Amino acid sequence: MARKNSNREKNTAPFPAFENQARAPTTQPLTPFKRLLKRLSEAYGPSGSEEGVRELVRDEIKQLADQVRVDAFGNLIAQRRGSGSRRKKIMLSAHLDEIGVMVSFIDTRGYARFGTLGAVKPLTLLGARVQFENGAVGIIGRQAQGAARTEIDMEALFIDVSGAPTAIQVGDSACFAREFLEAGDFLIGKALGARAGCAILIETMRRLKKSPHDIFCVFTVQQQVGARGAGAAAFAIQPDVAFVLDAASASDMPGAPAQGIALGKGPAIKFQDEGALTSARAREMLLEAARQTRVPYQLDVTPRAMGDTLPIQAAREGVPTAALALPMRYLNTASEMAHSRDAQDAIELCVMLLQRPV
Amino acid sequence: MFLEKLSNARGIPGDEAQVRALIAEQLKKTVDEYRVDALGNLIALKRATRRNSSRRKILLAAHMDEVGLLVTHIDRDGFVQFDKVGGIDDRVLPSKAVLIGAARVPGVIGFKPQHRSLEAERKKVVAHADLRIDIGAASREDARRVVGPGDSITFDTRFSTFGENCVRGKALDDRAGCALLVEVLRDAYPFDLYAAFTTQEEIGLRGARVAGYSVAPDIALVLEATICDDSPREEEQSPTTRLGAGPALTLADRGLLAHKTLTRFLHETAVAQKIPVQFKQPLVGGTDAGQLHRTRAGVPSAVISLPARYIHSPAAIISLDDFNNALKLLRAALPGLGDLT
Amino acid sequence: MSGLSELLTKFSQTHGTSGYEDNVRALVVREFKKLVDEIEITPLGSVIGIRRARPSPKSSRRAETSRLLVEAHMDEIGLLVTGIEDGFVRFDEIGHFDPRVLPSQNVLVHGRKTLPGVIGSRPPHVLSAADRKKSLALRELFIDVGMSDARVRELVRVGDFITIDRNVIALQNDFVAGKAFDDRSSLVALLEFLRLVQRVNHAWDVYAVANVNEEDSATYVGALTSTFRIRPHMAICLDVTHAQQPGLHDDAAPTTGAGPCIARGANVHPRVFEKLRAAAARATLPHQITVYGGDTETNAWLMQVAGEGVPTGLVEIPLRYMHTSVETIHLADVTHTAELLGALLQTLTADDAKDLQGERFVRAESKRARAKPKRVVRTPARGKKLKRK
Missing domain, CATH: 3.40.630.10 (Zn peptidases)
Structure with missing residues (x-):
């Protein structure tokens, strides 16, 4: 959802942040x-x-x-x-x-809480990079849950968008960047x-x-x-x-x-x-x-x-x-x-x- | 205030007749037609005002039903067993006053005295199936004179004004939406406006499903009362919505990804008219729009909600400022829906 | 009751789970042919038998004859082959069994041939004391058909269905036990109802429906789509409900043998409930009332919201030990269900459909406006469909 979004430019290139790193292991051209x-x-x-x-x-x-x-x-x-x-x-x-995640709340320090779109599991999110429609990239972090905790609650996860703190708003969705x-x-x-x-x-x-x-x-x-x-x-x-x-x-x-x-x-x-x-x-x-x-x-x-x-x-x-x-x-x-x-x-x-x- | 009458009326899912009658009486003065369908939905039509108006059919919906209880059985000793209808937290049930059936027979939900409860028991939530309503009957036969299986039960809460320009009452979810919709129907619009006062929202958006099918609208807008969780807390968390911060727009909830153009238009209208407005926390809760947008070949849908503290309990609180601002927003935005692209 | 008992035996011992209703459908069609004017099969495989109205000569003619839909589901719960291991058949479920009723159960595996089998589990002698106390999970069970791996692979394929192998057992006092009484006992009541109305006048068309796919996933897709197709003025769902039985501590549950249960609650149109109750009272039929706050967990749940909405009722036969191979009912409850439906149909006049419609209001000026010939004004461009951006 775009609101007051004049400052947001739509970037259609798939991986602005990782473009130069992406390299297929095979040298054969794809069919x-x-x-x-x-x-x-x-x-x-x-x-x-x-x-x-x-x-x-x-x-x-x-x-x-x-x-x-x-x-x-x-x-x-x-x-x-x-x-x-x-x-x-x-x-x-x-x-x-x-599947993806949607920003549900942004705290005063800029960390974003999110809800899930589809069968997203907390285990597969940990450390993942996610991309937003405008190209902004976030990292999924996890708050401390006590040393003994082995399972991960979705509520303990957040998106860190320190690289582009003003680029996202509540309601924005992201998917895996890969x-x-x-x-x-x-x-x-x-x-x-x-x-x-x-x-x-x-x-x-x-x-x-x-x-x-x-x-x-x-x-x-x-x-x-x-x-x-x-x-x-x-x-x-x-x-x-x-x-x-x-x-x-x-x-x-x-x-x-x-x-x-x-x-x-x-x-x-x-x-x-x-x-x-x-x-x-x-x-x-x-x-x-x-x-x-x-x-x-x-x-x-x-x-x-x-x-x-x-x-x-x-x-x-x-x-x-x-x-x-x-x-x-x-x-x-x-x-x-x-x-x-x-x-x-x-x-x-x-x-x-x-x-x-x- | 019409909202007071609506709030005090009885209307659990499947038993919305009393609320419907109240609304229908108001509509006779304002709409061109209405009908009641097989689910008990009250569906009204207000025809377009002028020639060359939009051919679009626009549907506004609010649900008449409230969460409540239902008599399932009377004990041998004359105590009333009940089921929940709609999502009620078992923790709010003990020691509440209720009214049973059309005769409004008073009863109380009893609770074991803490003096007689074991330490371990006190930490547990008592399931509704283990609670009973006491109507003061001497026996089953005595109770059956006034109540019977299938009778609906509502909380005995009188509507009242509260604090600074707030009101408190039962069933504000979604009688507040119904009251808004009744107000909206006083005005005229450049398109055929359909209003659906729906039934059985609290048990699965069932009235809206068939109302949407029979109206077959081009755009649907749901008027709701929604979760407001703005009490103080230690951690920084979303309040879902804030009381008094204006009507809330839905971006996404558990049953709907709101139509973007439509929601953006509502937001821009509010900003342009300097009407306070907020976005509800995404992916929480659900409304009739969850069914309406899936009607037939799909219907662009959006939701406008009033923040309501202590929703689904015997008494919720809403702000009349929010109510009036929602009405202002609707009056400002609706005429534009006829040719929104 | 011997005719009824025979019919129930025939239906109970015919095999067909959700998604695999072919055998039952063939039987339904055969039985319907004796009793209805027309038969239709829906795209998903539900059978619709139409008995046209036989209005009494005195009754007034109407442009549209009202339609009464009465349905029961024809599928049963069962199992599905997921693999073959050393000649043993592994399976998943279609609908829900409590896995605790499955060990040592005789079954039929419906492969290229129908193979009798038994659900095996490891003998208790070789298990630890702790393991013996645990109930078995579905994936720990297997079916033994007593054949070599190669022979089983020849005859059985992944995706074949499996049903309980159980003949109907006559108990004391007209009680009977068997498999798939959920919901074949209702299906038999439906046929019995059609038989009862063969020689009487009735103002409504009767649409008797045997629906597919009730037990699977609680989506009621068979009933939803057949009801949408028929657009009935009134619909009655027939199903079974949990009756009093040892171990079930529920004072509110009905009793077997005390008559069909007429349900009320949000899933039931209040006037349909009243009509059913009045019909039962007038015909002095034994009946009970069941109350549901919300979901009745029957086809009625979706029939009510099909299309523009349908005034729906629910009549249930009380049954003990639901979803086991020894579901137990009283035959009189089946007969009384049929008689209740017959009594209901008798009370339905041509005007009753109107009575089920709710209040209507049309503003006086609005009526005049509509009476005038309408001038068609072409509205250019405005009011097109709003696209998703």
Whole structure:
């Protein structure tokens, strides 16, 4: 929220403070898809402040759709008309927003207290750098809680913006400041769970030459704070079937249960999402597309996480909705990690999904 | 003062009829139409004044319900068991006076004497399920003559003026908002103004959900009474809002990321008109806007609140200066909403 | 009661958890076909059976026939396969079980074939005294289907559903026990109600709905969307409620066998409550009253706020041992629920829908203004949608 903000200049460069330090470990130039992913991952866009990342996406898709609009909620909706005689309305959605923090109080010394936007955990915040929309960077500090304390209360944390004390106000939001990295086959970055879904959706639109169906690609807002935007889009579109592109927590790491999904074994077809069981009919369409493309896939029954499935399913008379997820390690930290082949497989699967008659 | 009548009226979630009747009587003089829907919402329409006015539908909402209690069962001995309706802190319940049902049967919430309480007990909060209301009945049969399961219970608090230009009363959350909205409806505006006096806000924003759906507004503005935590403390902390510092605007709460253009416009209007205004601490509390902004394909929404100390207790305190400033702000800002871009 | 008991047995012993209602849906459609004029399936899979009004010849005609929605949910709680380890099946839950009722429970794993299984746990002999006192968590349990790892992997896949394997047990005095009486006993009451009204006149259309997805996550998405579709003038939710039972120290709880419970509270429209109570009194049916401060934890919670809002009522069958495999009810409560609905439908006249609508007020000048033919004034540019900036 900008108020009396004439002194605040909007800086669109992603990392003013760290620009010169950011260096990818590989010297290979990134592929176009990874370049897109890098830009999306590094873009600023906590829930409620998705304008910047939305513009990035809009630039990518405006040539790929018959119509592009932003609704009252802030969702970006791209529509492509189909050619089939028995065409269906298919909605694909990915969410633009990432988790973040919002300044709730600034004390007399300039330290900022904050509330959280989405599933931010105190452990992952300690020592983190966070960036504001205007480019200001803060460090998350922790007040003394007594020597014996091992767990961290969110209330004990604050943002130190000593570097630019006048740059922030109550109500300003910040997200992690972290550069995107390619490490072998792995992709690492903040907000990767959210933005990989967007990148997969953009790339699907690019590769999809022809479809019998009317296709609505929706880039939703305010997902992390309770999946608020997706329902509004589904209400307006009234799709026959919908698919949510998202991330799923992988468990191929120490201390995680033996079952569960792994990186590099293909995208995951989800059985459940926060408050919702995905619809069998829509799930079957994903499975059929996977079988036809012969891409590997995994079945994901891991515990539920916030997702856009429920509000879409609950729109009007009900919309059969399934979810396709990119397996992801360290979700909701500054270093979310995915496998690049899984992303490619997901794109191939989505293209097939949209080409097939229903 | 109309607020006094509203504050003293009975209206827990699901039983807002008395409050609704009071408001409806006022509206007959000021609005073009109103109706009551399946949830008990009172939805009024005040048509645009002049030709060539905005085609926008603007919805103002305030909730009629208050937090309260509900009779669930009568003991064999004639004591009344109750449930809470809406978020009440169990700690404020002991030794309070209440009124039960339409007949306003007086009762008191009893408490075990401290002389008979063990040291360990005294540190514990007594859950509402272990408290009983004493109406002086001799037996269950005797009690059933005047009260029964399903009767609503409200705190027995008389509205009064208080301190320097403040008022004290129960249910100021959100009868203060209702009173503001009734005032706003006296004026005319260059757009169709819908007013929703909503029900069941305290148990999940339920009235607003259907009111928003049926009105299908282009902009929604919620008038509320909100948390005010400005008592002295050791550590430097947000007071959430400050009493007497003007109406509070919401940037974000637990159910809403407020519409930026709309909220900025309200703030700029206040500053331009030299009306005191404050921002409420972000991400605390929630209002009907949490549902309204998610209505249909989405509705740009904002919230204007009055700071209210001791909210959700038998008696809250609000400042009449804040009330009057909120009214001034609404009168100054509303005409501009028809063509705000 | 033997017909009723048979029907209840058939419904209880049909298997279908939230999200996996296919078997139950097929059964509902078969039963509805005998009793309704039209059947519709919603996009999410709820079944709507429509019995059109049969107005008595004397009654006045109306442009729109009022719609009474009566619903029960057809899903049951169950389990979901999460993995296979050395031929044992690991699982998560759909809806909520108390994990303490699961050990040694017979189940059916619905894979490529339906496999009988038993929920196993480690024998107490090998456990420490301290461990024996602890209840088992869901992730410590597994299902044994008595097959090799390879055979299990052939037949069972992650995402398959699992239900309790339990035949209905007839107890003394018309009490019966079984699984999924929550909410198949209501579904049977709904069918019984449809059977009762076959030969009578009624002024309202009846929309009988078997909803999907009640048990999962308390989002009531099946009931919300089917109610939105029907836009009823009155809706009645049928569900079960906790009755008095050993160990439950709640004086306010209803008693099994003492009649259906008519709920009141914010979730229930006051006039729907009154109509139900009056119908019960007129037909001299046993009934009880339950009181809810807020959430009734039933489909009614979202049915009431579907679309523009729906006058909603809630009728509950008292039940002991909820969400176990031995849910216990009294058959008379099912019959009386059906009779209560029949009595309600009989009382509904064409004007009753209007009675459920609240007060309306239109200013006199305003009426005149609206009577005049409206001149359409195109307003340029002003009043466009306010975009999110």
